[in-house]
Amino acid sequence: MSDDQPDSDLARRDAVFDRIESWRQRAPVLRDDTITMAHGAGGKASQSLIEAIIRPALSNPELDRLADAAVLDVPAGHRLVVTTDAFVVTPRRFAGGSIGEVAVNGTINDLACLGARPAALTLALALEEGLAVDELRSVVADVATAATAAGVPVVTGDTKVVERGAADGCYLTTTGIGFVADGVSLSADSVRPGDAVIVTGTIGDHGIAVLMARGDLALAAEVSSDTAPLHDLAAGLLAAVPATRWLRDPTRGGVASTCNELAALCDLGVELDEVDLPVRPVVAGACELLGLDPLYVANEGKLVAVVPADAANEAVAVMSRHGAGTEARVIGRITEDHVGLVVVRTAFGGTRIVDMLVGDPLPRIC
Helix, strand or coil: CCCCHHHHHHHHHHHHHHHHHHHCCCCCCCCEEEHHHHHHCHHHHHHHHHHHHHHHHHHHCHHHHCCCCCCCCCCEEEHHHHEEEEECCCCCCCCCCEEEEHHHHHHHHHHHCCCCCCEEEEEEEEEEECEHHHHHHHHEEEEEEHHHCCCCEEEEEEEECCCCCCCCCEEEEEEEEEEEEEECCCCCCCCCCCEEECCCCCCCCCHHHHHCCCCCCCCCCCCCCCCCHHHHHHHHHHCCCCCEEEECCCCCCCCHHHHHHHHHHHEEEEEEHHHHCCCCCCHHHHHHCCCCCCCHCCCCCCCCCCCCHHHHHHHHHHHHHHHHCCCEEEEEEECCCCCCEEEEEEECCCCCCCCCCCCCCCCCCC
C-alpha cells in the first residue's frame, strides 16, 4: 500500500460527507398534490410544506428564523395591544376576497379599533388531510398579499394537519400585535349622550358576497366583499378627531349587533336613522329575498365610530378621503332614552327596536 492511500481514503470520505451535506441543505421539494397526515408530523414532509409554500410567500427576517416565537420591541411611550381570531369562511374564495385576506384584515382591524398601529401577525394553519396543495398555496399567497398591502408582516406561526373529515379543508387562526400611544383610549365608558354614530360605508357587502359565492342566491348582479385593512383610516380619524370615543368593526352580527354591544357597554341608548343607512341596492334586494335585515349582515371592511356631535362633520370628511371610507356618513346618535337598546327611526316616522342577533342566519362568513 502506498503512502498516499490514507490521504486518498480521507479525500473520498470527505467527498461523500460533502455530498451528504449538500443533499441535506438543498431546498425541500414538495411533490404531493394533496395534504397528508405526514405534513403535520414534524418531519421532512412538514419541512417541505413550510419551505416550499409558507416561507417563500411570507418571508421576512423574523419569520425566516423559523423560531416558535418572535421578538418585537415596544416603542417608547406605547402600550402593547394583542388580539386573536379564527377564520372558517366557506367558500374560501369569493368576489372581492378570500379567507386569507379576511384573516389578515380582520385581525388588523381589531387592533385599529383600539387605536393601535399593527406591528406584526402570527398565523396558524389547521389543514384537513386531502386539501389540494394548490389551494393551500393560493390561501397562503392571499395572506402574503394582504399582509404586504397592509404593511404588517407575519413573523411566526404553526401548521397542523387533522384527519380527513375532521375539518372543512382549511382553518386559519391569526394573532395581531400592535402598539398604542400612551394617552390614546377608546372606550364605551367615554361615550356621552348626543354623540354621533358614524359608519364608514355601505353595510352588508361581505355577508351577501359570501352567500352569492356559495350559489345560494340566483342574482345576476355581483357583490364584492368589503374586506380591507382599516388601520390607516382609524389613525387618520384619531389624528383629526382625538376626542373620538369608540371604534368597532361590525363583522358577525353586523351593525345591529355592534350597536347593541355599545348600548349595553355605555349604559345609554343608540338611535339610528333608517334613511341614512348606506346599503347597496343589490344587497338590499338580496336581503329582501332572504328575509334579512341588512343591519345584521356581516362586514369585513367597515368601522362604526362614535365621536362628539360637534366633530361629526370633520370625522366624516377625514374618513371620506380614505379609500375605504369614501361613503362614510352619520347614521345616528347616542341618547339617554331607551337605555341599553338600539332603536331605528323608520322612513315613515315610526320606530322599531333592533335587538341583538339571535342565532346565526349567515353561518361561516368570517
